[in-house]
Amino acid sequence: MTVQRRMMREDRRAQLVEVALAIVSTDGADGLTLGRLAERAGVSKPVVYDHFESRSAILLSLFRDFDRRQTEKLVAALAEARPTVEDQANAIASCHVRCVLEHGAELSSIGAALTGSPDLAEVRRRSERNYLELCRRAIDSAAGRAVLDEPGAVAFLGAADAVSIAAAEGTIDPRSAERATVRVLLALTER
16 A cells, blocks of 8 residues: 555656646746646645645756756667767767757756755756766777866866757757767867
8 A cells, every 4th residue: 555655646746747847848937836836737735735845846856857867868878879989979969969959948947946046056066967977987988098087077068058058049050069069078088
């Protein structure tokens, strides 16, 4: 009985996160309130409060969910790519640009809504650290004795974000953003 109740609780939480994402996607983070989430999910406010103690908690959960899904996509792309520095760099670049194209507006909206939140700052730091470590391991373990050091990884992230945002805004096309990201990543990789 306990397992079934727990699964139902996990399913409800997943539903609330999905509905919250839909609200943020259409109305921005400012449109997400506990009342609106309850209404759109077809539940009472106490049900929402049972899963999230505040609006910030929902937004943090959305951020973590984005991070988890993107990490899974990157891990899968790296596993499918050949173990060369160039192919690993292409997989990283493609995933990075696609993430921003698919969810950049929502992530920006969530980040803006949580500006000043110490919890978000810590979650972001941990997320970036894990992401960069995953990228560094992919490059470092690729054939050809390549190394992406920590300053290079940080520089890569800044450049990748900039060209990905430009692609999302329509300033450059997504394929150009991917190629630029690969060039930056390879230039920062010591061989």
